[in-house]
Amino acid sequence: MQDEFEMSMIGEFKFFLGLQIVQSDEGIKIHQTKYTKELLKKYKMDDAKPMKTSMYPSITLGLDKDSPDVDNTMYRRMVVSLLYLTTSRPDTMFSVYIYARFQVRPKEVHLQAVKRILRYLKGTANLGINFYKSQHFSLLGNCDADYVGDKWERKNTSGGCHFLGRYLVSWTSKRQSTIALSTCKAEYVAVG
Template sequence: MQDEFEMSMTGELKFFLGLQIIKSDKGVKIHQTKYTKELLQKFKIEDAKPMKAPMHPSTTLGLDEESPDVDSIMYRGMVGSLLYLTASRPDIMFSVCVCARFQVQPKEVHLQVVKRILRYLKGTPNLGINFYKSQNFSLLGYCDVDYAGDKWERKNTSGGCHFLGRCLVS
């Protein structure tokens, strides 16, 4: 490739577009610990009590008319930052995507859920995705759907994950 493109070799890849990469004998780990800590500082959550889950299991968000409005620019910034973090944190994907539905007119109840996700990140800043070395290349997929589970718009919620051997790839 160096014959065709102007390139420089700067050593082993350790940091790329906010992703931290750690190689070991077991495989490769991709995480965003530095970005997570920066988010907590940016949104002033670094002194908050950590949470054990990104969203309470009984939480159902909707277009809550009675809750006061919040600054939509700040809310969008928080949700956008969390969406970028889902590149290495599939554990927050569902919660963040639920919050992303309310970016047009966010309410206080929506902001509280976003803050809970940030508090969850405070307790789990080092989590990421591991790609283990393996000879097993079997493809395995799981999916789930909640038909018309959205009480206000009757929309479906679906999701899935795919593993190549022991490694989450999608």
């Protein structure tokens, strides 16, 4: 490539578009620890008590007309910051996706839910994606769907992940565009 293009070697990748890259003999780790700590500091959550999960297991957030309104500009900034963090943190993707639905008129309950994600990140700031050296490169895909997980629009959520060998390389979580009348149809749409 150096014959065709002007290039310079500046060493190993350490940062790329906000991602921290750690290369070792075992493999590569991609994480956003620095960004996570800056995010916690920006939203004054750096002294918050860490949480073990990013959302309550049985939470069903709705439009909640009784809860007071919050500044939607700040709420949107928080959600967009968390969406960028899902680049290296698929464990937060589902909860961030759920709370992103409330960006038009966020309420206090939605803000508290987003702050819970930040508290979860406080305790897990060093997590990321690891790619270890391997000779095994079979492609495996998994998908699943819930049935009427969205209580107000009655839509289902599909999720999926792809592994190359034992390493996660792609993931998704998306609300289905149609309303399924059975769990079988919800699963069929997810596979499609």
